[in-house]
Amino acid sequence: MHQTIHRIPVRLTNNPYEIVIGKGSINCIGEELLKAGIKKGIKILVVSNEDVAIPYGDIFLKSLEKCGYQPSLLIIEAGENQKNPESVALIHDAAFSANLERGSLMIALGGGVIGDMTGFAAATWLRGISVVQVPTTLLAMVDAAIGGKTGVNHKKGKNLIGAFHQPKLVLIDPSTLKTLPEREFRAGMAEVIKYAVIGDTILFNLLENCADLKNLLALNDKTLEEIIIHSCSAKAEIVSLDEREGGIRAILNYGHTFGHAIENLCGYGTWLHGEAVSIGMIAIGELAVQLNSWSKEDASRQKELLLKTGLPVLWPDLKTEDVYKSLLGDKKVKEGRVNFVMPKQIGEVEIKDGISKDSIKQCLDNLPR
Ligand code: NAD
Ligand code: GLY
Numbered sequence: 001m002h003q004t005i006h007r008i009p010v011r012l013t014n015n016p017y018e019i020v021i022g023k024g025s026i027n028c029i030g031e032e033l034l035k036a037g038i039k040k041g042i043k044i045l046v047v048s049n050e051d052v053a054i055p056y057g058d059i060f061l062k063s064l065e066k067c068g069y070q071p072s073l074l075i076i077e078a079g080e081n082q083k084n085p086e087s088v089a090l091i092h093d094a095a096f097s098a099n100l101e102r103g104s105l106m107i108a109l110g111g112g113v114i115g116d117m118t119g120f121a122a123a124t125w126l127r128g129i130s131v132v133q134v135p136t137t138l139l140a141m142v143d144a145a146i147g148g149k150t151g152v153n154h155k156k157g158k159n160l161i162g163a164f165h166q167p168k169l170v171l172i173d174p175s176t177l178k179t180l181p182e183r184e185f186r187a188g189m190a191e192v193i194k195y196a197v198i199g200d201t202i203l204f205n206l207l208e209n210c211a212d213l214k215n216l217l218a219l220n221d222k223t224l225e226e227i228i229i230h231s232c233s234a235k236a237e238i239v240s241l242d243e244r245e246g247g248i249r250a251i252l253n254y255g256h257t258f259g260h261a262i263e264n265l266c267g268y269g270t271w272l273h274g275e276a277v278s279i280g281m282i283a284i285g286e287l288a289v290q291l292n293s294w295s296k297e298d299a300s301r302q303k304e305l306l307l308k309t310g311l312p313v314l315w316p317d318l319k320t321e322d323v324y325k326s327l328l329g330d331k332k333v334k335e336g337r338v339n340f341v342m343p344k345q346i347g348e349v350e351i352k353d354g355i356s357k358d359s360i361k362q363c364l365d366n367l368p369r
Pocket of ligand 1: 049051052078079080083110111112113114116136137138139140143144145146147148149150159176177178179180181184187273
């Protein structure tokens with residue numbers, strides 16, 4: 001029962017790799033590793049959590065063994081609060097127990113939390129061993145697993161400890177989404193909508209033509225696959241142009257500047273990342289309308305899509321002064337200037353700094369709550 005497999009290249013000069021997308025592909029992880037040139041017989045540490053390992057762990061390990069690999073499995077507790085140096089130490093302990101060598105491999109089987117931690121553990125074990133990403137949330141499929149950003153949270157802030165470490169392969173099996181909670185699915189859709197607004201009008205129209213985007217059941221397999229392919233292609237292209245975020249990669253932060261402020265001020269765990277990004281896209285859209293750099297019509301098309309996905313669009317009850325302070329604390333601030341990724345039209349954004357505090361304040365004060 002061979003399904004169609006799509007292969008998207010991530011064209012990096014030093015670390016090129018493929019994103020393999022196909023229903024049921026998780027059953028063929030062993031074969032895909034061989035195709036990616038990963039040596040038969042090596043030791044592999046698979047890192048996952050119970051939400052994922054219970055439904056998919058057995059079949060995954062069997063495929064690895066069938067292809068001659070020597071896998072072992074480490075289960076980490078689920079949740080963003082586990083994305084810390086202590087969990088990385090657990091992965092390193094398991095790497096030591098399993099005798100992982102320079103030529104060994106780690107595989108992240110899970111959402112963005114597992115992906116970021118495992119990627120970072122691989123980047124730092126023996127000064128860097130290979131990693132493969134097998135994302136099982138929509139958000140990790142379309143974003144976190146691609147592009148080599150790895151890391152964990154520091155007690156003073158999110159993702160403060162990290163490294164760039166590109167995977168050897170990203171393998172996406174959309175059928176694993178059937179067990180994903182609906183709220184997590186919708187949070188991933190926020191990133192999909194982001195790709196549509198920043199550069200893909202075909203994707204935007206595809207989403208607009210769907211009657212409902214609130215859960216997996218609202219989409220047929222073909223549409224879901226198209227959505228994933230469009231999003232992964234966008235990420236692959238941007239990362240290929242700018243691996244280390246020296247320039248254009250920053251457009252992936254569309255909606256994230258206000259989104260991070262919301263996550264910061266409301267406390268991590270109140271909003272899922274994608275939900276905060278949804279509200280952030282509304283806010284930056286309103287700021288762009290206020291500055292006459294995009295139309296009210298486009299802003300309302302974006303809002304309709306977010307509403308159709310069941311994502312939050314109302315600005316939370318936050319003090320504007322606190323939001324401004326939080327914006328200045330964002331990683332993306334350079335020389336005290338907040339860089340905003342501003343929409344120009346559906347499918348096009350630009351990076352702008354030097355937006356005055358008054359403009360930001362006026363926008364935030366007028367946002368619907
Ligand atoms: P997550 O990894 O916490 O997963 C969400 C929940 O879904 C968890 O409880 C998880 O156990 C569960 N789960 C995962 N797959 C499942 C499945 N198929 N079936 C059932 N349950 C499943 O959250 P996420 O949204 O995937 O990732 C968020 C993290 O990703 C954040 O830490 C964020 O910083 C990071 N991130 C990284 C990048 C990057 O470029 N590296 C980009 C975006 C986000
Ligand atoms: N998630 C943004 C990036 O990978 O650059």
